[in-house]
Amino acid sequence: MNLRRDVFQAIADPTRRAVLLLVASQSMTAGAIAANFDTARPTVSKHLQILTECELLKQEQNGREIYYHINAKKMKEVADFIEPFRKMWDDRFNKLETIMKKYNPGSNRKKK
């Protein structure tokens, strides 16, 4: 039993987030997943192991191949499932706000 494995640790790593995204589109074999990364195959395997251990990925035997697919239920248990999406918009809007605060069209600024 390994107490270090929790979902938050799992999604903290950028490669593992990329794996989740990849598998979210369709179930894939370890080989097909690894082919999308420059990282060495054993490293990808390790990431898959961690994701499987914390149940974000499920393995499914299909003939001789093992396919990985996303465990949507577990993904939703992650309290901040949509946090990266929110953060993306928050970052954009913060930028917008900063830019517009500095924006000075010059003379035509209305006095209220």
Added chain:
Amino acid sequence: MERKTKINAEDGKQELVITREFDLPLELLFKAYVEPDIVEQWMGTKVLKLESKKHGSYQFETTDAKGNKYGFNGVIHEFVPNQKITRTFEMENTPFGVQLEFLEFEKLTDDTSKLNMHIVYRSVALRDQMLQLPFAQGINMAHNRLQNIVGKPACR
């Protein structure tokens, strides 16, 4: 501290709502959606075309670190200055298809304003997929991966 940007995505629905309050007068907030050079700055994309009017269209293009280009486009269905923009949005060369966006701009005080962005997707599954996208490191990476997937024969 209260979060300025909020996402409301109810389970099992094919839509979501993004709301945000700005420390900006309404006119300045709206301008950030209309002026191409300002859109470029905060969206981090190149604006190829932006016709801010009813039946106008827009085209954005983003280039990643590797020099790959990604296109985004849509048409503007309704355009009411300082009030609302109704438009479509589509990421080119992805399986996501088009989404419908209702943007409503609202004055709160002389110096503050609010944006309500209601996005409707074609299906629940598609919405959930879009919500998951930023799990990857930004939209560019997502595009790369998707293009890899789309470009390959289905593994069977």
